[in-house]
Amino acid sequence: MEEAYLVAAAVIISAIMSLEAYKLGCLTRDGAVASFLVGAFVGVFASINAFFLLAVFTIAGFFATMRDIGRKKAEGLQEGKSGERNWKNVAGVGIPPCLIVALAALGIIDQTMFAIMFVSTITVAGADTIASEIGVRDNRVYMITTGKRVEPGVNGGVSPLGTATSTVASLLIAILGWGVVTESLGWMLLIPFAMGVLGNLLDSAFGAVLENPGYISKYTNNCSTALIGAVIGLAIYLILRYHYILV
Secondary structure, three states: OOOHHHHHHHHHHHHHHHHHHHHOOOEOHHHHHHHHHHHHHHHHHOOHHHHHHHHHHHHHHHHHHHOOHHHHHHHOOOOOOOOOEOHHHHHHHHHHHHHHHHHHHOOOOOHHHHHHHHHHHHHHHHHHHHHHHHHOOOOOEEEOOOOOEEOOOOOOEEOHHHHHHHHHHHHHHHHHHHHHHHOOOOHHHHHHHHHHHHHHHHHHHHHHHHHOOOOOOHHHHHHHHHHHHHHHHHHHHHHHHHHOOOO
């Protein structure tokens, strides 16, 4: 746990960010409460570096959500009524990093494992949010399972712009995330990068196979893909560490 003044600062910043996001229409009231709880939990039980990364990801997500909101509303592609996200949206992307923080706080995973899993969840969630918000600009959308042309915003639909944005966003978030959490850069940041790309593809696949038929919600989809990315990222790290002695 960080020093008391850093913990207090993280909690205060989380409260201010959540309140401002509510005032700006990025979050509903319950979404703002959920956002505060996620931020405060990470701020109290993880490092200030991890909290900073979460804050940057949150701000980037708000920016991507509200960008071109007028056009999105005209086409019915916005979140909520005016782009706002509720507590379910926040929980979908906030539960995975909180679980990773809890595992580290309980001593179940070491710091390297934490870095890989935490940054992977942020990369998956951040890249998916940015890609989905920007990808709706591209009308060339195809169902990931069939390759047939579909309308923008359809679950399971992928587009050239969305895929390219997802890949670039995954790389940038992985670089930033790894640098912030570990205060260094190294080849291991390629693991969260790969998980970001994989997570976005899984999000589309789950959307087509599970979300469209009503088996899961988009919130469960977001939560599941981020957790899967973290687990697979950890598995890759452990394989390299114990079988190939590369770490």
